[in-house]
Amino acid sequence: MAEERICRETIRYLGYREHRPDPQMEKLIAWGIHETEQKSVPAFIVQEFTMELGEKHRVRIGDEAFISQNLSRNLQDCEKVLLLAATLGAQVDRLIQKYSRLDMAKAVILQAAAAAILEEYCDEKNRELQQKAEEQGWYFRPRFSPGYGDFPIDFQKTLLAMLSAQKRIGVTTTESGMLVPVKSVTAVIGMSRRDTKCRLSGCETCGKRDCIYRRSTSVPLENAKEE
Numbered sequence: 756m757a758e759e760r761i762c763r764e765t766i767r768y769l770g771y772r773e774h775r776p777d778p779q780m781e782k783l784i785a786w787g788i789h790e791t792e793q794k795s796v797p798a799f800i801v802q803e804f805t806m807e808l809g810e811k812h813r814v815r816i817g818d819e820a821f822i823s824q825n826l827s828r829n830l831q832d833c834e835k836v837l838l839l840a841a842t843l844g845a846q847v848d849r850l851i852q853k854y855s856r857l858d859m860a861k862a863v864i865l866q867a868a869a870a871a872i873l874e875e876y877c878d879e880k881n882r883e884l885q886q887k888a889e890e891q892g893w894y895f896r897p898r899f900s901p902g903y904g905d906f907p908i909d910f911q912k913t914l915l916a917m918l919s920a921q922k923r924i925g926v927t928t929t930e931s932g933m934l935v936p937v938k939s940v941t942a943v944i945g946m947s948r949r950d951t952k953c954r955l956s957g958c959e960t961c962g963k964r965d966c967i968y969r970r971s972t973s974v975p976l977e978n979a980k981e982e
């Protein structure tokens with residue numbers, strides 16, 4: 756199952772929609788997934804923090820505060836959050852850099868495969884955490900990463916510091932806020948007592964068009980209808 760999802764997502768990240776890649780490309784994609792998995796050293800950290808939503812879309816997580824309408828929406832009726840960081844490790848970056856010099860087409864495939872493998876790894880961990888949380892009556896909102904919508908990308912550096920991510924899994928950022936290793940991700944997961952049956956893959960794939968917690972919508976919060 757996981758391998759099927761990784762293959763499907765790699766094909767999607769390569770821009771294929773209704774068309775299937777030809778057999779030669781399918782072989783290259785299989786090679787890219789295999790090579791990336793060989794070099795991957797997945798690592799994941801997560802920690803629970805208090806949260807509070809204030810006036811004018813102010814969000815407080817732990818001792819840190821910022822403004823985000825999209826994240827405020829997603830965290831409505833949540834009482835706490837998980838902060839997470841995950842990475843495939845530096846070897847995957849080196850593999851992609853190597854092929855960026857040798858064969859750009861292969862480098863593009865490796866990029867897509869790495870994105871799909873990292874996503875699958877985060878989903879797997881997300882499912883495990885969700886199951887444990889639901890046993891205690893907590894329900895998750897979809898992962899929400901800094902830089903998404905109006906959630907400030909700068910919070911990425913703060914999030915990594917709050918998790919001591921550099922010490923624990925070797926993830927840090929450049930001066931400009933880019934994650935290092937590149938194939939890494941950070942996110943916030945809202946925890947609520949309300950079971951909204953959120954989709955792991957996020958609001959973009961969820962049919963609840965007028966859900967008040969939907970993260971990507973231009974409808975002003977105050978106009979959104981209750982489900």
Ligand code: SF4
Nearest residue numbers: 953954958961966968
């Ligand atoms: S739109 Fe769907 S996935 Fe997004 S918050 Fe609402 S129920 Fe959850």
